[in-house]
Structure formats: C-alpha cells, structure tokens
Ligand SMILES: [Fe+2]
C-alpha cells in the first residue's frame with residue numbers, strides 16, 4: 001500500500017532527452033558552437049535538467065490542485081474562480097474553528113495551485129517541451145458527503161497519515177534534517193494511523209468531536225502540504241540553469257512559503273480533543289514547551305550549512321540531493337495516492353529520476 005518510489009536505473013527519459021538535444025543543438029546552434037555549449041539542450045532553449053525540474057513541479061502542482069480542489073468543494077468558497085462543489089456547512093464550520101476566514105484561505109490556496117500547474121505547463125509548451133498530464137489517473141473516488149462533486153480524483157484525502165514533524169522542525173534551534181536530524185511529531189496520533197481530512201460521507205458530520213478531529217486533521221495537513229512545497233522549490237532552485245527558470249522557481253516557491261506560514265498559524269488553533277470514534281488525540285501543544293508552542297510561527301533560527309556558523313532563521317530542509325524523491329515520497333507516505341495503480345507510481349518514478357539528475361549548469365538526463 002505504501003509504495004515508495006525509487007529512481008530506477010533504466011531511464012527512458014535519458015535517451016529521449018539526449019536524442020532531442022542532439023537534434024536541436026545541431027539544427028539551431030551549429031556544430032562549431034556546440035563545443036562551447038556546456039549543457040545538453042532538451043528543447044527550445046531549456047536544458048534537459050531545467051525541463052525535468054519544471055515537469056516534476058508541474059506534476060506536483062497538478063497533485064496539489066487536485067487535493068485543494070477537494071478541500072474547497074466541501075470547506076472553501078465555491079465561485080466561478082474555483083467552481084465544483086456546493087460546500088458542507090457543518091465541515092466548513094468545524095474548519096472555521098481554526099480561523100473564521102479558513103474558507104477564503106482554502107479557496108485562494110486552491111486557486112493558487114491551479115494557476116501554478118497551468119503556468120508551468122504553458123511555460124513548458126512555450127519552450128517546445130512536453131507538458132505534464134495526469135488526467136488518466138483521475139480515477140480515485142470522491143467524498144460521498146453532500147457538497148462534493150462526484151468526479152474522479154488524483155488524490156485520496158480520506159486515509160491520510162500526516163507527518164507533523166514539520167511543526168517541531170521549525171521550532172527547534174539545534175536540529176535540521178539537512179544534518180540528518182529527526183524531529184519529533186507534534187501530533188503523534190496523526191502520524192500513526194489513517195485518518196480522513198474531509199468527511200467521507202454525511203455520517204462523518206457527527207458526533208461533534210469526530211467532525212472537529214477531521215477538521216483538525218485538515219488543518220495540520222494544509223500546513224504539511226505547503227511546507228513540502230516550500231522545501232522542494234528551494235531545493236530544486238539550486239539545480240536549475242537558466243535565470244528565467246530560477247525566477248519561476250523562486251516566484252512560485254515563495255508563494256508556497258506564504259501558504260505554509262498561514263497554515264501553520266491556523267493549525268495552532270486546532271482545539272485539543274480526542275476523536276470518540278477512533279481515539280485520535282490532538283494534544284494541547286502549549287502544555288509541553290517551546291518545541292510545540294503554537295504561537296512560535298516564525299522559523300526558529302537553527303543550524304545551517306555547517307555547525308560552526310551561528311544559527312540562522314531559514315526554511316528547511318533545502319538539501320538538493322534527492323529533493324524530488326523526498327517530496328514525492330512524502331506525498332506517497334502521506335497516503336495521498338492510496339488506490340492509484342502501479343503505472344501512476346512508475347510515472348512518478350520517471351519524473352523524480354529526471355529531476356534529481358538535473359545539475360545547475362550541467363543539464364541533466
Ligand atoms: Fe503550488
């Protein structure tokens with residue numbers, strides 16, 4: 001069930017990128033200049049590495065857009081900008097316990113992801129590169145709760161295992177996963193089972209603490225998704241070659257950081273409780289010291305690059321090695337793809353392998 005995507009040794013993309021690069025290089029640059037071009041050109045001026053990174057990010061954005069769309073249909077604002085559902089008043093109210101503007105924020109985060117995916121694919125196409133489509137994998141079931149559209153989905157929000165170590169990671173002044181450190185869970189129960197973050201059907205709308213536990217799960221999941229986006233853009237930006245591609249990664253990546261910052265503030269308002277149906281516990285995060293204290297939402301300065309430097313307030317992790325694999329494997333471990341077929345994971349593997357082979361100034365495969 002928890003399939004873990006490992007880059008496979010046999011790469012289809014390597015040969016196809018090289019084939020394209022030779023054709024484009026010979027046709028547009030000329031043999032005499034080729035020796036001075038350090039980088040294989042995949043298409044239209046993008047390096048193979050830049051193309052691979054943009055395609056990985058386009059896939060990640062399609063995945064984000066799909067899951068945020070499901071949140072918006074039930075707990076956000078449905079309008080012409082983000083159409084689809086009709087809303088679940090009880091679920092929306094439970095989410096609004098975290099902040100009365102949650103429905104607006106859910107709507108706007110959804111809108112942002114839709115535009116990220118559309119932009120990245122349009123940019124790829126403008127450079128003669130292949131856009132990413134995951135449409136054939138939009139087959140997972142929708143929530144049966146009143147308010148959700150009945151369409152096929154890419155992601156599953158009803159069996160989530162949410163890693164809440166990001167919470168303590170951003171509150172520690174001495175640990176950083178880039179140094180191999182492991183951070184403790186803020187909500188250990190969420191990381192130790194499978195829980196819905198949206199009502200699976202109208203039966204999930206009661207009893208009240210069960211519905212609130214679902215809303216709390218969503219609240220932490222929102223922050224989890226966006227901290228992943230925060231790190232993957234910062235990591236992969238270090239591997240791109242062209243200034244314009246760097247500009248894209250910094251500009252979109254910055255909005256992921258803004259999302260994360262908003263959501264981790266709101267998640268701190270999730271009321272402590274125990275779900276009477278399954279025993280899931282949301283502890284009082286203000287009862288146990290600074291590592292979980294809810295209002296410590298600014299990134300605590302921590303070790304960076306080398307322990308001999310003074311501690312520094314940073315986003316983390318930002319290590320580049322295996323950054324694409326880390327992000328997508330995180331999605332898989334989260335349970336987002338429970339129900340997807342092997343072909344889906346094979347496609348993710350290809351995208352990861354190509355992106356993680358990109359090198360700044362060095363193309364990719
Ligand atoms: Fe995004």
Ligand SMILES: [Fe+2]
Pocket residue numbers: 064113225226229256259
């Ligand atoms: Fe995002």
